C-alpha cells in the first residue's frame with residue numbers, strides 16, 4: 001500500500017474480446033507484443049500444414065485502423081511463408097457498408113484502392129458471431145474457412161479507470177478537464193488512453209492513439225507538477241490531427257484534419273510511417289536533458 005498526494009492514471013488500454021463462442025480460444029490478436037508473437041509463430045507453422053483453403057486464408061474481424069493495417073500486411077507475409085504461388089486469401093469482416101467507410105470519404109477511397117491492389121477482400125455489413133479451429137461463422141450464417149482469425153475490435157480503457165469515481169465515456173475513459181484532472185476529483189489526473197479529453201473548442205476529443213497519448217502525457221506531467229508547486233497549469237490543446245495508415249506492400253496513406261484529407265500516398269506516406277514507427281514513437285534516450293526536453297508540452301508533435 002502506498003499513499004499519494006497526486007495521482008496520474010496512465011495505464012493505457014487493451015483489447016476487450018467479446019463473449020462470442022470460440023473467440024478467446026481460437027482468435028489471435030495483435031494488441032500486446034506477446035499476442036503478436038503468438039500470431040507470428042502460428043503463421044510460420046502454417047507452412048507445415050497440408051495445402052487447403054483454410055490454411056491459405058486469414059480472416060480479420062474488424063475494419064478499423066488495426067484491422068486494416070493487419071490485413072494489408074498479410075498477403076505478402078503469407079506468400080513469404082507459403083510460397084509465391086500459394087492461393088492466399090485475406091478477408092476483412094466489417095459491420096460498415098463501405099470499405100474503410102468509418103475513416104472518412106477521401107481516405108476510404110485510398111483504402112479501397114490499396115485493398116484491391118493487395119488482394120484484400122471485404123465482407124461488409126457482416127459480423128463474426130463465432131470462431132472455431134477451422135474458421136468463422138457470420139451473422140448471415142455464412143461460413144468462412146480459415147486457419148487464422150485475427151480479432152481487432154473492442155479496445156477499452158484499462159480497468160483501473162473503473163475504480164476512480166467519475167464520468168466515463170463508452171470506451172471506459174475518464175472525463176477530464178482542460179488540465180487533465182478527472183472531473184469531480186481534486187488530486188487525480190488521467191492521461192493517454194484512459195482520458196476522455198477535449199483537443200479543441202470545436203467538439204473534437206483525443207483518440208486512443210500515440211499521437212494524442214504523447215501530448216497528453218506531456219501536459220498531465222506538467223500540470224500535476226504545477227499543481228504540487230502551486231503554479232498555473234497549461235490547458236491541454238492539440239488542434240492538429242493527422243493519420244498515417246500503413247497499407248502493407250501498397251505503401252501507406254497520410255491525411256490531415258479530422259475529415260482526413262489525403263495528403264500523401266504510397267511510398268511517400270510509407271517513408272513517413274516508417275519514420276513514425278521506428279523513431280518518433282520511442283521514448284527519449286535515458287538521459288536527463290533529452291527526457292526533460294521531450295516532456296515539454298509546448299513541443300509540437302505533428
Ligand SMILES: Cc1cc2nc3c(=O)[nH]c(=O)nc-3n(C[C@H](O)[C@H](O)[C@H](O)COP(=O)(O)OP(=O)(O)OC[C@H]3O[C@@H](n4cnc5c(N)ncnc54)[C@H](O)[C@@H]3O)c2cc1C
Pocket residue numbers: 010011012013030031032066158160191192193194207208209210211212213
Ligand atoms: C497494435 C497497435 C497498433 C497501434 N498503432 C498505432 C499507430 O500506428 N498510431 C497511433 O497513434 N497509435 C497506435 N496505437 C495506439 C497507441 O499505441 C496507444 O494509443 C498508446 O500506446 C497509448 O499510450 P498510453 O501511454 O496511454 O498507454 P500504453 O502505451 O498502453 O501504456 C500504458 C502503460 O501502463 C502500464 N500499466 C498498465 N497497468 C498498470 C498498473 N496497474 N500498474 C502499473 N503500470 C501499469 C502498461 O504496462 C504500459 O506500460 C496502436 C495500438 C496497438 C495496440
